[in-house]
Amino acid sequence: MTSHNTQWSLAYQKAFAPLSLVLKSQTQIQLRQIETSPISQRIFYFPLSLQQSLLDNFLIWQLWGQVLWQSNQDPQPMGGAKIKMNFTESFWFQLGGHQKTRLPSLQEMYAPAGFVLGNPDLEPERTSDIFADLGIQTPHLHITGSLFYAQSDELIFYVNKNAFELAPINTGSTERWLAALKGVSAINENLLLQAGYDAFYSEMNATSAPLPGVPPHRLWAKLSLGATLPTQIHVHHAYRSETTGDLYGNLKLAPYHLTDIQVEHAIDSNFRLYLNVDNIFNVGYARDIYFLPLPGRQIFTSIEVSL
Numbered sequence: 001m002t003s004h005n006t007q008w009s010l011a012y013q014k015a016f017a018p019l020s021l022v023l024k025s026q027t028q029i030q031l032r033q034i035e036t037s038p039i040s041q042r043i044f045y046f047p048l049s050l051q052q053s054l055l056d057n058f059l060i061w062q063l064w065g066q067v068l069w070q071s072n073q074d075p076q077p078m079g080g081a082k083i084k085m086n087f088t089e090s091f092w093f094q095l096g097g098h099q100k101t102r103l104p105s106l107q108e109m110y111a112p113a114g115f116v117l118g119n120p121d122l123e124p125e126r127t128s129d130i131f132a133d134l135g136i137q138t139p140h141l142h143i144t145g146s147l148f149y150a151q152s153d154e155l156i157f158y159v160n161k162n163a164f165e166l167a168p169i170n171t172g173s174t175e176r177w178l179a180a181l182k183g184v185s186a187i188n189e190n191l192l193l194q195a196g197y198d199a200f201y202s203e204m205n206a207t208s209a210p211l212p213g214v215p216p217h218r219l220w221a222k223l224s225l226g227a228t229l230p231t232q233i234h235v236h237h238a239y240r241s242e243t244t245g246d247l248y249g250n251l252k253l254a255p256y257h258l259t260d261i262q263v264e265h266a267i268d269s270n271f272r273l274y275l276n277v278d279n280i281f282n283v284g285y286a287r288d289i290y291f292l293p294l295p296g297r298q299i300f301t302s303i304e305v306s307l
Contacts, residue, residue, distance in 0.1 A: 006030065006032075013025075023048075023050055024047075025048045026047060029045075060084045060086075061084075068101055070103055078098070081096055082095070101126050102126075117167040123154040127151070128151050141186075142184045145182075154170040156170060156171075159212060171206070173205040176201070194221065196220050197219050201216060207248050209248050211244075212245050218238070218241070220236070220239070231264070235260075236261075240286075241255045243287075258286060263276075273304075276301070277297065279298060
């Protein structure tokens with residue numbers, strides 16, 4: 001399915017310098033239409049945000065609101081607030097929350113017959129969430145920890161309609177909890193290590209089962225060698241825990257590890273060569289978010305030319 005998206009926007013910003021207060025707005029009008037079809041969406045966005053920095057940038061607060069209106073639906077009000085405290089140059093904390101609405105896309109509603117189907121009866125997705133983030137940053141280390149809770153009504157989610165087709169549905173009331181930790185360490189100028197861990201819990205009230213395809217535990221790491229050298233090597237490893245594959249939590253998908261390697265070589269300032277080996281250990285039982293088998297070991301090369 002081919003669609004067009006036409007957008008018109010008008011930005012406005014006003015700064016009140018003595019108060020370090022900034023008022024922003026960017027009204028948008030979008031027209032989305034499926035090619036060779038009368039099906040279209042006209043969406044109007046009316047956002048407004050207010051931000052202020054206090055006590056020499058120690059405390060920053062922000063409020064925002066928005067009205068989202070689609071031509072064939074009632075206006076959807078949204079809003080949020082955030083407060084951030086910079087205790088030192090390398091230590092900060094922020095706390096906030098949102099109330100958001102997401103309208104179903106044309107693809108979700110009117111995808112043509114095929115492997116991924118549409119659902120014209122989808123309701124808007126409404127979510128209320130709260131979050132807290134803590135960050136530590138030094139010249140060689142950056143660590144961020146996050147906690148997140150969300151309650152959604154009519155969450156839009158793709159599920160297996162049968163063995164051969166996927167379709168989006170509204171899952172009704174759904175709760176989600178997330179704890180995440182991410183770190184970046186520049187050990188030296190030619191050695192960079194990135195790693196992250198997510199612990200995720202979800203429950204659909206209608207079935208008391210977790211969201212399908214979302215792993216309770218996910219771990220990843222990336223090692224980059226030779227940042228200042230002509231030849232660089234990147235090694236990426238990811239782990240996904242056992243995951244449910246249906247709305248009732250009965251279908252189980254096995255956990256897996258995947259490792260990818262990329263070698264990058266700069267011939268000169270204009271030419272760069274790449275060698276990629278994905279799934280280097282040829283894991284054959286991994287599944288994607290649609291529960292389809294991921295490919296085994298793949299080897300491919302590419303060249304990048306900058307003019």
